[in-house]
Amino acid sequence: MSASTAPEAVPLTVPGLREAGAALFAAGYTAAGLVQFLGVAGTDIPYSATDLVRYEHRLAAVPGPVATLAAVLCLGWTRPADEMAAAIGAHALEALISAEALVEETGAIRAAVRLLPHGEILVASDRRPESGRGAGPLHVTGINAPASLLAFLSVREPGARVLDLGTGNGIQALLAASHASSVVATDVNPRALAFAGFNAAINGIGNIEFRQGSWFEPVAGERFDLVVSNPPYVISPENNVVYRDSGGEPGALCGQLVHDATGHLTPGGFATFLVSWPLYAGLDEQWWTLPASWLGPDAAAWVLMMGRDDPLTHAAQWNIPHAKGQWPDGVREYRDAVQNWVRYLADRHIEAVAYGAVIQQRRDGAGRMLRADTAGSGAGSADGHIRRVFAASDVLGADPESTVASRRCTIPADARIDGTLVPGEAGWTQGAAQLRLVEGIAIPADLDPVMTEIVLAATGGLTVDAAAAAVAERLGLDPVAAEHLRGSARHMMAELVGRGLLGLDGP
Template sequence: MTENPLHLPLPDPAVVDALGRDLRAADFSGSGIEELLGGAADAALTAGTWWPALRATAAAPPELASRATLVRLFLLGSAESAADVAAALPSTPIPVLVEQGVLGYDDEARTAVRALLDIRPHPATATDDDAAPDLLVVSDQDPLLAPGAVAHDHVLGIGGASMSLAQAVIRTPVRRALDLGTGCGIQALHMDAHCGQIVATDTNPRALALAAATARLNAMTWDLREGSLFEPVAGERFDLIVSNPPFVVGSGAQDYIYRDSGFTGDALSERLISEIPEHLEPGGVAVLLANWVVYDEERWAERITGWLTATGLDAWAVQRELADPISYISLWVADAGESAQDAAARAARWLDWFESEGIAGIGMGVVTLRRPLDDRAAEVIVEEITAAGQEVTGAEAQAFWARRDYLRTRTDEQLLATRLTTAPVFLETQSLPGAEGWQEVSAAVTRPGGPGAVLPVDEVMTALLAGCRGQVPLGVLLSLLADVHGVDRDALAQAAMPAVREAFARGILYEAR
């Protein structure tokens, strides 16, 4: 067995392999768990409600007993009979799994065990094979399932932030990619399908150990390196950089590695963004989650705009939420599983620091950066998009940049000679009652699912969008509208082109083919 001087989990590849065989033999997969629990209990478990799943596993038929044991053990955090666990994981003796940090004894007689790790199935990344088996992800147990505060080197599993980032990554195949701050390896897991080589880094040795287990369970190979920020990859460049770093804004204390960087305030996010340019290949893309300090809510964008402008890269930053200090602190204090008394004391100290710094709020969002292929001036777009259903996705980000590239190479005259089509959109109007009935005061078109794809429109623009069906050039439509409204065609075109360009940039208009 592989020596484990640091007492890190799963140091022995043979044990990881055996564990994977047993989990798959029991059909410990998304479909297998749904079959065991039933649709309602499975959906409730996905949403964070665990008791229906516990009830369902208790009623499992004998042929599904091993799968039920594994669900309770790894997903529900319950103590299980050592005999039942041995039957469910027959390839590796219980004492070995304890020594490898997978299980812990729950009683002095060693007749019951609990999982020390969370091992769960995760849907395979998009593939041509619809029958591709689920992936397996290894992390530490959720604090809701384990008593007491999490350890200093706790490794988070699959969460809302990590899935938001995975959703925002552009999935164009690339030669070489970097997962900076890999944690349990969830980003690298998604990148493996479209990246030739993956380097994954972390400052936490425990995270790298669990990422190694995640990779091996899924027959993947990643270059895992320990170190802070870009230190482990000094002098190297990548086609894709993805990062979910410990961006939490605080006084600089590092209570928990997964959230606290040791940098004061938002310095970690600032430094990460500032160092990305020297590690991106021409045309390369970086996607990361970040938090930034806001001193004046009316001018929230100034700070991150300054960071992004200094990179010389194309940048699109979307603030998904602006949290007040109390809400922000409450979120992260609850996340650690501390006692009410310890949490209250930590929160009070944290809020004292926020107040001493004059911080009004914390911006939270996703940043996409791209190195231009030429020497042109970079584009920096910073905006707030908070609506549900308008999250940044990789496909939308890729289309966002493609549309801006198109507009950059087209003059107004060329656009006027182009046949344009309006995407499926909703026209929404707001009216107020007046002396002569309802009077429209504003109108906008919205492209569903498009982040920020909302365009205020007037009567002329509403008519123009309705007329863009890919049949005649834009200039012809404007001439017709000019005749209807009795205005000069050139003047109308000059007034309309900024709105046309914005509509194109937001995917509301596109070139007919």
């Protein structure tokens, strides 16, 4: 699909932006306020024609500063200049106009960029493509699901030196700046660096250094405690949309970045990459084979597959932002692009496209460690969960089942067991249960009633073997069955510890 020319608006970093940002928050332009005001379920705000009609009615019903700011900065509508000045003050309005984030035309104000609150910060990006235009090749996206996922999967270390590789609008660098001593943010796209610099300024963040260049080139020879990246991982036949297309052979860019990352980590440092890779026939049971091949010799890694799409779904969803959307030419162009992508994947015998993350830790001389799980995104922060999983790999060693046999298990504060009760002739009995985390990556474990009982015993003071023996005795098992249960208990408890769902007490 051919892309339109890049949007012209590029915000400038000018004096007064920090004060302008403070004025926006003081006026009530916050993430919670915006979500409530527009009546949406989250910060991923829908923009269909019917949604816009609904927003128009909601804003008209409750006029005031938030309505004015939402109309201009979020929805891209115009408002009188005096109304904007009343909302945030003349000085803040002047700073945003000087930065070319806002444009004044014949007494009215319109936004040249999209500026949204995200948690405690403000993030500017390109406006959503207008109908009939499509996103340009240097388009700078806003906060989206992958950006939120990367933030969730990032390890936070106070005083760390952080690298945000391919910073885009700068969201990862902005979040890291709150706990890091210094942050380096790189991008090959000069428009992205302009947006990221503007976002740092409007949030009053001064410990980020922005460098232009391709991937690790701007930081050659440097090491960091944390590297994060949401690269253009999309497998496609195109190479003209900077934030989307990976170029080259499917998965090659992700593989190169993951492989090179350990060379830029300090010992013990972490790197988190969002990645995508092709799935070929016969690899469903070993879907991690390709990501595992990317790892360097000193890397311990956790590979997460968080979704997979068939070729048609993959092609259709990634071309929507670049469709012109007008009948008949836009629809014909979109259809041709989807067909081209599907053909590209078929020619390479790709049966599905997997999405997920590779989380690495540098371990000089400790050998490689690999864990692979299918997972959901989870909730809260995954920091503690990630640390538990990597620590567990050290404790479990080469023979996890023997390691847990004589150990008691501990319960993370964020662990929960959700159970079911099943009616029977004698009343209610314990049914299936699930061990999960309320804060962390979603990799729950399903437990049958017997294994639930063993988990409760092994986290209640007994060793794993003792817990299995106690349950076997209660059930009246013969020696052969009891031995089988002990083996199953060791296997299960080692897996639960390896997933970070449980911990291990001291030797």
